Amino acid sequence: MNISIDREALAKSVQDVMKAVSTRTTIPILTGIKLTATASGVTLTGSDSDISIESFIPLEKEGKLLVDVKRPGSIVLQARFFSEIVKKLPQQTVEIETEDNFLTIIRSGHSEFRLNGLNADEYPRLPQIEEENVFQIPADLLKTVIRQTVFAVSTSETRPILTGVNWKVEHGELVCTATDSHRLAMRKVKIESENEVSYNVVIPGKSLNELSKILDDGNHPVDIVMTANQVLFKAEHLLFFSRLLDGNYPETARLIPTESKTTMIVNTKEFLQAIDRASLLAREGRNNVVKLTTLPGGMLEISSISPEIGKVTEQLQTESLEGEELNISFSAKYMMDALRALDGTDIQISFTGAMRPFLLRPLHTDSMLQLILPVRTY
Known part of the structure; x- marks a missing residue:
C-alpha cells in the first residue's frame, strides 16, 4: 500500500473509528485500526466485536483532493500510537507506505515514523447485513432521540437487557424506551420506510452513546437496518454496526x-x-x-x-x-x-x-x- 492523504480527513476518520477500539480485548488485532486503500478511496475500520465502525475517505470531496492512491493495499496499525501520531503530524499531507513484513512508514514534512503493522487478512470481517428492510431518520433527530432516552438505561449488569434501549418499529412509528426499573424514558417518532417494517430489538446504551458522538448535527438521513442480532446505522461515508442484546425487554406500557x-x-x-x-x-x-x-x-x-x-x-x-x-x-x-x-x-x-x-x-x-x-x- 502506498497513499498520500489529507491529514484533517484522516484525523477525523481515525477519531470516529477509535470509538469502537477497545484496549481490553481477547483478540489482540482488535487493538488496531484497519486501513484499506482501493481505487475509490481509503476505508478505516475499528471494532471491539460489540461495536464496529467503518469510515470512508473518498478520493475527493467538494472539489478538494483528499486521497491519492499510488498502490492499493491494506494494513492494521496499533490504534493508540497511530491516532496520536496522526494528531501531531506537522504537514497537511501524510504519506503512508507499507513495506515487507507489514512495516509501515508514515511521513509528513520532515517527520517519519516506522510502525510495525499487522496482517489485515487476520482482521475479523464486519457483519454482512442484507439491506432489505431499511428505514430513515434525520441525523439531528436521531441524536435527540438518543439523548432523550439513553440516560435512563441501567448501569447494573444484574439484568443485562435493561442496559439497552428498546426500539420498537411498527405502523410507521419508532418507539424508544429505556428503564432502569426506578425511572423510564420514552420517545416516539414517525419514520420513513420503503415498506411496512416491524421490529422489536434492544440496542446497548453504550453503542447509542458512541453513535451519538460521531453523528453530525445536520438533518441528512441516516439509514437504519435491523437484523436478528445486529443493527447497522449508515450515514454519509460512515457505517456503524452494533450487536443487539439477547432476551425480551419487559412490557413497560403497563407501568405508565x-x-x-x-x-x-x-x-x-x-x-x-x-x-x-x-x-x-x-x-x-x-x-x-x-x-x-x-x-x-x-x-x-x-x-x-x-x-x-x-x-x-x-x-x-x-x-x-x-x-x-x-x-x-x-x-x-x-x-x-x-x-x-x-x-x-x-x-x-x-x-x-x-x-x-x-x-x-x-x-x-x-x-x-x-x-x-x-x-x-x-
Whole structure:
C-alpha cells in the first residue's frame, strides 16, 4: 500500500473509528485500526466485536483532493500510537507506505515514523447485513432521540437487557424506551420506510452513546437496518454496526399510569433550577432525595434535609395546579435528568399518589414522556 492523504480527513476518520477500539480485548488485532486503500478511496475500520465502525475517505470531496492512491493495499496499525501520531503530524499531507513484513512508514514534512503493522487478512470481517428492510431518520433527530432516552438505561449488569434501549418499529412509528426499573424514558417518532417494517430489538446504551458522538448535527438521513442480532446505522461515508442484546425487554406500557390525582404545569427551567438548588444538600444525605409539597394558591414547596449539614426550602409558583394535596419524595438526580431530556418551556407533571410512579410530559404532544418512581422516606 502506498497513499498520500489529507491529514484533517484522516484525523477525523481515525477519531470516529477509535470509538469502537477497545484496549481490553481477547483478540489482540482488535487493538488496531484497519486501513484499506482501493481505487475509490481509503476505508478505516475499528471494532471491539460489540461495536464496529467503518469510515470512508473518498478520493475527493467538494472539489478538494483528499486521497491519492499510488498502490492499493491494506494494513492494521496499533490504534493508540497511530491516532496520536496522526494528531501531531506537522504537514497537511501524510504519506503512508507499507513495506515487507507489514512495516509501515508514515511521513509528513520532515517527520517519519516506522510502525510495525499487522496482517489485515487476520482482521475479523464486519457483519454482512442484507439491506432489505431499511428505514430513515434525520441525523439531528436521531441524536435527540438518543439523548432523550439513553440516560435512563441501567448501569447494573444484574439484568443485562435493561442496559439497552428498546426500539420498537411498527405502523410507521419508532418507539424508544429505556428503564432502569426506578425511572423510564420514552420517545416516539414517525419514520420513513420503503415498506411496512416491524421490529422489536434492544440496542446497548453504550453503542447509542458512541453513535451519538460521531453523528453530525445536520438533518441528512441516516439509514437504519435491523437484523436478528445486529443493527447497522449508515450515514454519509460512515457505517456503524452494533450487536443487539439477547432476551425480551419487559412490557413497560403497563407501568405508565392512565389516570392522575394531582396535575401541575411548571416552567421547566425554573423547576429544574429549584431542584438543582435543593439537591446541593441532598447530595450529602442518602441517595439524593428531594421532597415536593403542594401549598394553597398553586404554590409548591421543594425541600431537602441533611441532618449533618442542614435544610433547604424553596417555594415556586406553578402555572397551574389541580387535584389532591400532595407530599412526595424523589431522587433529585432522576428528576433533573428527566427535565433536561424534555423539550419545551413548560411541562406537565401528573401524580397518582405519594407512592405511585409519576409522569412528566411536554405540553401539547404525546411523543415523549418521563416516568419516575418516588422514594419512601420514613
